[in-house]
Amino acid sequence: MGYKKVGIVGIGNVGSSIAYNLALKNICNKILLKDLREDFTKAIALDISQAISSVNSKTIIEAVHSDEKFKDCDIVVITAGIARKPGMSRDDLLFTNAKIMNLIVQNVAKYNKDAILVIVSNPLDAMVYSALKASNFPRNKVLGMAGILDSSRMAYFIKEKIGYKKIEAMVLGGHGDDMVPLIKETKVDGVPLDEVLNENEIKNIIQKTRNGGIEIVKLLQTGSAYYAPAQATVLMVESILKDKKLTYPCAIELQGEYGYENVVTGVPIVLGKNGAEEIIEKKLSKQEKIDFNNSVNSVKTLIKKLKENSLNQ
Numbered sequence: 329m330g331y332k333k334v335g336i337v338g339i340g341n342v343g344s345s346i347a348y349n350l351a352l353k354n355i356c357n358k359i360l361l362k363d364l365r366e367d368f369t370k371a372i373a374l375d376i377s378q379a380i381s382s383v384n385s386k387t388i389i390e391a392v393h394s395d396e397k398f399k400d401c402d403i404v405v406i407t408a409g410i411a412r413k414p415g416m417s418r419d420d421l422l423f424t425n426a427k428i429m430n431l432i433v434q435n436v437a438k439y440n441k442d443a444i445l446v447i448v449s450n451p452l453d454a455m456v457y458s459a460l461k462a463s464n465f466p467r468n469k470v471l472g473m474a475g476i477l478d479s480s481r482m483a484y485f486i487k488e489k490i491g492y493k494k495i496e497a498m499v500l501g502g503h504g505d506d507m508v509p510l511i512k513e514t515k516v517d518g519v520p521l522d523e524v525l526n527e528n529e530i531k532n533i534i535q536k537t538r539n540g541g542i543e544i545v546k547l548l549q550t551g552s553a554y555y556a557p558a559q560a561t562v563l564m565v566e567s568i569l570k571d572k573k574l575t576y577p578c579a580i581e582l583q584g585e586y587g588y589e590n591v592v593t594g595v596p597i598v599l600g601k602n603g604a605e606e607i608i609e610k611k612l613s614k615q616e617k618i619d620f621n622n623s624v625n626s627v628k629t630l631i632k633k634l635k636e637n638s639l640n641q
């Protein structure tokens with residue numbers, strides 16, 4: 329597989345959970361951690377290094393503080409920024425996190441010219457757009473994590489309703505309140521969801537999925553979810569590092585696919601060593617097309633705000 333290095337910027341709840349999960353897997357040689365909180369990050373690097381020594385993972389975890397030393401990564405995951413608290417939407421984080429994202433990505437792009445960026449900070453789709461513009465990288469190398477998380481939440485709520493079965497869920501669109509769960513693509517033991525649950529039950533699952541993030545925010549009071557987001561991010565990292573070419577819903581800039589361009593949203597992507605190697609165009613029902621359009625329009629509004637406030641081109 330060759331020497332593999334992954335960088336993570338933003339070692340808060342999500343970033344440290346990604347580092348721990350990834351280090352346990354022993355699939356990269358080095359993980360660089362970077363955050364404004366230097367001693368805290370050093371502590372996390374030590375703690376994870378000591379944890380994985382008992383399972384024989386050879387991954388080296390290193391906290392770095394200068395931009396120059398955070399270099400030559402194959403993948404850089406960006407989880408820096410603020411998380412929402414009860415009473416806030418993800419969109420309320422737009423201006424604060426766009427400023428942070430622009431600053432980070434300019435430096436990351438300078439010292440990690442060949443890296444694939446995996447963006448996690450919210451509002452996710454707008455942050456992918458910011459990272460794309462700030463890095464000037466091609467769109468196949470600037471991806472966002474959300475669709476895997478939203479799909480795994482949907483699978484969880486179905487499992488909660490019907491008990492353990494093989495469940496494959498698929499949620500497309502932006503990572504907002506108008507995300508688009510695809511019912512025909514969501515299968516229980518290979519059978520489409522609408523042949524297993526009735527209309528009301530499906531509506532309920534969709535609502536729970538859309539509220540999956542805020543439900544945890546309300547319970548935590550101090551921030552947002554991190555174990556499921558970290559797990560979803562590691563799946564993306566693993567498919568890229570190992571060139572597995574697995575198909576996952578991820579955020580990417582559309583250039584004509586699904587009939588849209590110059591906007592970021594979640595679509596199924598084949599993830600391999602070049603990042604997004606293919607975008608899969610699913611057949612959407614009439615209602616799904618309407619929902620997808622609403623979701624894309626919400627992201628367009630955020631991008632417009634970024635441009636109006638000179639935060640992005």
Ligand SMILES: NC(=O)c1ccc[n+]([C@@H]2O[C@H](COP(=O)([O-])OP(=O)(O)OC[C@H]3O[C@@H](n4cnc5c(N)ncnc54)[C@H](O)[C@@H]3O)[C@@H](O)[C@H]2O)c1
Nearest residue numbers: 338339340341342363364408409410411448449450473557
């Ligand atoms: N895409 C998703 O599905 C998803 C899921 C969960 C969280 N998130 C988002 O991820 C982000 C992080 O969430 P969290 O729970 O880890 O938050 P957190 O507050 O625990 O951690 C954020 C970290 O970013 C660091 N940071 C801030 N500015 C920085 C900078 N300029 N350089 C380096 N580090 C910087 C902070 O010091 C902090 O350690 C939030 O924006 C949250 O909304 C997205």
Ligand SMILES: O=C(O)C[C@H](O)C(=O)O
Nearest residue numbers: 412418450541542552553
């Ligand atoms: O809900 C949030 O603000 C965090 C994240 O986007 C999530 O869905 O868990």
